[in-house]
Each structure stands twice: as C-alpha cells, then as structure tokens.
Amino acid sequence: MSSVIEVQSLTKRYGDLAAVDDVTFSVGENKIYGLLGRNGAGKTTLMSLLTGQEFATDGRISVFGESPVENADVLQRISFIKESQRYPEDFQARHVFRSAPWFFANWDPDYAERLVDDFRLPLRTRIKKLSRGQLSAIGVIVGLAARAPLTFFDEPYLGLDAVARQTFYDRLLEDYAEHPRTVILSTHLIDEVANLLEHVLVIDRGRIIIDQDADALRGTATAVVGTSKAVDAFVGSREVLQRDGIGGLASVTVAGLTDQDKAAAVAAGLELSPVSLQQLIIRRTSMTEKEEVGA
C-alpha cells in the first residue's frame, strides 16, 4: 500500500516544550484516520507541520513524496479545515464558496450547494454575525466539497448540534465511498467517530502512543470486575490499563485477553465487559500521566 504521508523522528519545540516529540509514522492512501488525543497533546501542531504551516525543529516530513513547506505542488492537494479558521472582514459564506475553486482543483460547486441546504447555512449573512455552529458548517462544507486528496479536519464541528454532526458523518462516508481520499479527522468526540475510522493515531504529550488499525484496536481491552481477590488472582502480571475499586470489589482494565483467558475469567466468577475506543484512549492517555507522577 502506498503512503501519502511519511514522518520520521519529527520534533517541534516551542522553547522548552516539545509539542511534537520525536514522532515517526506513515499515513496510507485513501483511508480515514482518526488523530486523537487530549487538549494540548500536539494534534494541531502535528497537522500544522504536515501542511507546511509550521517549521519542524528536527526530523523529516514527506507528503506526496515531497516536503510540504512552501511547496505549491503538494499544498494544492491538501485541505486543512481548522477550528479557528478566520475569514476576511465583511465576507459572507457565499464569498468563501465562490473563492474555493481558486484553491481546490477538485472543488464541486453543486455538491457544495447541496451541503449548504443540508446544514441550513445562510449564504448572505456576514460571517462575523454567524453562530459558532454555522461558522463550523462553512469549514465542514469546504472540507467536503474540496475533495482534496488529503483532507485534514481539526475539530471541525465546534458548536454544531447533534443533527448537524450526524449529517457531517453521513456525508463524509457517502462522499468518501464515491471519491476515495485520505482523511485525517482530529476530534474529542471519539465515540461518535469510532466506526468511521479505518486507522487510529493517538498522540499524548507530543508522542504517538497508539498507531493501529481501528478494527484491531476494538476489543483489545476488557474490563474485569469481581472481588478484589479474584480479580488480582486473574490479572496476575498482565498489563493493567486502569484500576478502580470500592470496598472488596475491583474493576481492572486489561489488554490482550484471549478467548481462553476470557473463559477462565468467567469460570473464576468474574464479569467481563468490553471497553469502547473512547474508554480505551482515556485509560491509555491518563495512564501515562499517572506513571509519570508515580515515577
């Protein structure tokens, strides 16, 4: 499989802070990636580096086989929808859509028009006067209708209500099926997007801590609940992602149980429950913090 992005030992430092810290990964062509992590984990910095809007302190980035920095040939194949996108003073939504074809070779004006209806976006209101959700809708529409071979959505739906978010997911899937392209979706709403993703990258404190197929990741962690004694006996030396307890009861999240392990746990009177992608990521990203505090 060919890759669209190759990143090697990439580091971005702001003073003493390494916002992106010695990161290596690649992004395959025509897949939907989730770039997940907590606030300040380095998601936006990483995307800014990949789109040539920030300069790397160290390491190598290759997008479509070349460095993206000041590279028009690469950049015209990228759309980067940012949460904090700013527009010229006095711009209306229709001005944004009218200028979009200058930047995006694949821009589909009819599709954009349908999306405007879907999101009920007023075209002739000054953007300054739009609500936060309507502002987000502009970004989502640009990101979809641009059909850029490499599309970044950075928290694209601040202020969008649940209906509009579902519309975004549905349109994204439909259009992606017809016009395959590489999509990198950065979000906090992990449960909402989990099923859309083919691959998951989790960044925490500037480092990639999970780089895995979404399907492989699903079901990798299990919560084991029972009396502390029985849970401890079962868990033994396994890797524990999280541990909670009340009185004599314990709930422990462990990784990598086989079917035999699960049968053994049930036979020992323990209850097993699956851990969602969101829970798994919360547990993994809070774990590294605890470990450091404890160290």
Added chain:
Amino acid sequence: MDDSRPIFVQIAEQIENDIISGQLAEETQVPSTNEFAAFYRINPATALKGVSLLVDDGILYKKRGIGMFVAEGARERLVTQRRDEFQADYIRPLVAEAAKLGIGSAQLAEMIRKEENQ
C-alpha cells in the same frame, strides 16, 4: 454494533442473519459495501472486510462487474453452523446451570415446553 468484537465480524453476522431469515435469498444480489457502510454508518473498508469474510467462507460469491451474490446452499450451511454454535453457546451453559440447581432433564424439558406454550 457492540464494542466487544470487531465491526467487520458483526457485519458478516448481520448478513448471515438476513440469509438465514430468508430476507436475502440464495442467488440474489446483496447490497454493495458502500451501501452497507452508509446504512451501518461504518467505514467502507470495514464493510468490505465483513463481506470478504463471507466470500472466503463460500457464503457469498462475486460476479465480475456486477457485485456480490448469495451462494447456492448458503442458508443450509449457515443453519447447520448456527445449530452447532447454539449447542455450545446456549445448551451447554443451560445444562450446567440446571445441574447446579438440581433440575433433572425431564424437569428441564417440561420447563422448555412451558415457555413454548406462553
């Protein structure tokens, strides 16, 4: 979709259920992976994986340029397979629990008949 198992496995099961119930008859075309993806709101690659699983098992087959079809004899094979699973997943724990509670097989049969009549 539940979180405990890969989605593509659940998609394959869903298609199997439709074949067993007769909703997808043998030799009829099944929806495309893109249609599955849109309906279940999942990534098309995941839907493709689920469909491929059934192609590997010989439940579905591909007609070049047209799409996926339900194979002849698919329903019967699935029913046989599900009966074996039924034995393992339901009957075995049922018998074990019944033994724990001192319920003999005659009494167990009587209890099942009672359920049926409700």
